[in-house]
Each structure stands twice: as C-alpha cells, then as structure tokens.
Amino acid sequence: MTMQASIAPQRARGAGRLSTKARDGRTRLDTFYQEGCAKIRLPETFDAGMEAVLINTSGGLTGGDVVDWSFEAGEATQLTLTTQACEKIYKAAAGTASVGTRIMVGAGARVDWLPQETILFDRASLTRTLTVDLAPDAEFVGVEAVILGRRAMGETMANGLFRDRWRIRRAGRLIHAEEALLSGAIADQVSQPAVLGGAGAFATLLYCGGRAEAMLAGTRALLGEALAGASHWQDKLVARVTAADGFALRKTLIPVISHLRNGASLPKVWTL
Numbered sequence: 001m002t003m004q005a006s007i008a009p010q011r012a013r014g015a016g017r018l019s020t021k022a023r024d025g026r027t028r029l030d031t032f033y034q035e036g037c038a039k040i041r042l043p044e045t046f047d048a049g050m051e052a053v054l055i056n057t058s059g060g061l062t063g064g065d066v067v068d069w070s071f072e073a074g075e076a077t078q079l080t081l082t083t084q085a086c087e088k089i090y091k092a093a094a095g096t097a098s099v100g101t102r103i104m105v106g107a108g109a110r111v112d113w114l115p116q117e118t119i120l121f122d123r124a125s126l127t128r129t130l131t132v133d134l135a136p137d138a139e140f141v142g143v144e145a146v147i148l149g150r151r152a153m154g155e156t157m158a159n160g161l162f163r164d165r166w167r168i169r170r171a172g173r174l175i176h177a178e179e180a181l182l183s184g185a186i187a188d189q190v191s192q193p194a195v196l197g198g199a200g201a202f203a204t205l206l207y208c209g210g211r212a213e214a215m216l217a218g219t220r221a222l223l224g225e226a227l228a229g230a231s232h233w234q235d236k237l238v239a240r241v242t243a244a245d246g247f248a249l250r251k252t253l254i255p256v257i258s259h260l261r262n263g264a265s266l267p268k269v270w271t272l
Contacts, residue, residue: 009093012058012065014038019072020050020079020109027077038067041084043268049078053269054115056087061099063092063125069101073109073138082267083115086147086246092125096161102131105138110209112261113142116270117201117246120148125161132208134170139209141260142168145253147201147246148190156200158187168208176206176236199227199242201249207260212237218259226252 014037021030027050034040037058045051056067073079081103089097105111113130120126134140144164149155161183168176182189190196207215216232219239223230230239239256243249257266 009064012037012056012061012067014056014058014067015069016040016054017070018052019074020077021074022076027073027079030072030074038069047078049080049110051080051082051267053082053084053267055084060088060090061097061126062090063095063097065097067099069099071102071111072104073106073111075106075135076108077106078110080112080114080267082269084269086117086119087115088119088121089124089126090121091123092160096125096127099126099128100131101129102133103140104133105135105140107135108137109135110139111141113140114257114267114270115144117145117147117203117250119150119246120146120157120160120162121155122149122157123160124157127161127163127165129165130167132166132168133172134168134175134208136171137210138170139211140168140207141257142206143203143253143257145201145203145246145249147249148186149200151200151245152247156187159184160186162186166204166206168206170208170235175208175234176238178204196242197227200245202240202242203249203253205237205239205241205253205256205260207237209235215260219256222255222259223252228252 015035016038017033019030020027026048039055041053148157164180166178191198212235213232219230228241
C-alpha cells in the first residue's frame with residue numbers, strides 16, 4: 001500500500017526594510033533590506049526628499065501569503081512611500097493574506113505613505129495593519145484606498161474578508177486608532193446606508209502635523225460633491241471618501257493628496 005504525501009501550496013513571503021538619514025541637506029539611504037517577493041526601488045528625485053517604490057513580485061496575494069514592510073525616516077528627512085501598482089488580493093482557497101507596515105518618523109522628519117489602491121476580488125481574504133510612531137514634531141500623510149472588484153470588468157466582491165487596523169502614536173501616545181472589518185457576505189453589508197451605501201470603492205486619508213487645522217477648509221473644498229467628509233482635531237485631519245468605482249475614487253483622491261503634500265504632485269507611478 002502506498003501513501004501519497006500531501007503537498008502544501010506555495011505561498012508568497014516578503015519583507016522589506018529601509019531607513020534614511022540627512023546629509024548635505026538631502027535625504028540619504030541609511031539601511032536597506034529586501035527579501036522574497038518584497039522589493040524596493042529608489043527612483044531619482046530632484047528635491048531634498050527620497051521616494052521609495054514598493055513592489056510585490058508575486059503579482060498579487062492570496063490566502064497564506066505574508067508581506068511585512070518596515071521604514072524609518074531619520075531626523076530632518078523626507079520620505080515618500082508608494083507602490084508600483086495596485087495590490088491585487090485574489091480568491092483564497094484557505095487562510096488569509098497578511099500585510100503589515102510599520103513606519104517610524106524622527107524629529108523634524110516627514111513621511112508620506114501613498115500606496116496605490118488595493119483591489120479585492122471575490123472571496124479574497126486580507127488582514128492589514130499600519131503602525132506609525134511619530135516624533136513630537138514629525139509630519140505624516142497616509143492614504144489607504146480599497147476597490148471591491150473592478151466594476152468596469154464586471155467584477156464584484158460578493159463574499160470574503162477584509163480587516164484593516166491602524167495605530168498612530170506621537171511621542172508614544174496613541175493619537176489615532178481605527179479598526180475596519182468586512183466579513184462574509186460583503187456585498188450585502190456594503191449595500192447598507194450605514195456602511196458604504198452601495199459604493200464599490202472607499203478610502204481613508206490621514207494627516208498628522210501642525211498644519212492640520214489650516215488644511216481643513218481646502219480639503220473640504222477639494223472633496224466638493226463627492227460622497228466624502230473631512231474633520232480636524234488637534235494636530236490630526238481625517239478624510240473619508242466613497243465612490244462608485246476605482247476611477248471615480250482616484251479622481252477625488254489625487255487633488256486631495258496633493259493638497260496634503262503642500263501642492264506636490266503624486267509619485268509618477270500613480271499615472272503610469
């Protein structure tokens with residue numbers, strides 16, 4: 001009698017780390033590490049900051065895949081983090097894809113966390129965490145956008161799991177925390193007025209810094225007639241945006257992100 005050994009499915013694993021330091025008035029690379037499917041590229045910039053493009057070479061994530069990112073902006077540096085393309089989360093036969101991001105922002109430094117949209121396919125399963133530690137005078141801009149199936153392709157996300165956890169601290173004190181969960185019959189849940197009202201895409205934008213109150217009026221003006229809102233409390237500005245699809249969402253997001261970046265344009269990969 002022969003016994004056939006079970007073969008575990010191949011899973012994607014990746015880890016990337018990067019830190020910066022200031023030298024000669026510019027942001028320079030201090031440490032750099034990449035492993036597995038997680039790759040980092042540093043395109044040339046023409047100002048004092050550094051831009052890092054994150055790449056998942058597996059082409060997408062499914063149940064059991066794990067990717068971890070860790071970044072540290074040294075004192076008086078400027079770091080923009082983005083992704084090469086939208087991250088696609090495919091149907092999970094078993095398990096959950098896990099993506100964890102940790103960002104540390106030093107004294108007088110600034111980090112802009114600007115990944116392109118995450119696309120969730122039907123029966124996708126994703127757990128995502130964002131942890132940010134800010135020095136007392138550091139600045140942070142963050143955006144996370146989610147598309148529930150590509151409507152232009154006739155796709156919907158009827159069922160699955162999406163869990164998103166944010167923890168933002170300044171000088172060790174928690175200043176922002178949120179937990180989002182969509183589970184099971186997601187299409188039924190997002191159709192509810194108290195959830196997304198049938199929207200197929202949504203995003204959260206966060207600014208932490210001394211200009212939060214001053215930027216509120218401009219942010220609200222740029223949101224215009226979109227299904228969105230923005231609020232300010234102490235040194236924090238939060239905006240929520242919903243849209244029918246990814247195209248409409250991006251149309252709203254781009255000018256708002258630029259506004260939160262003092263008028264700077266988005267990384268070029270957003271328009272390629």
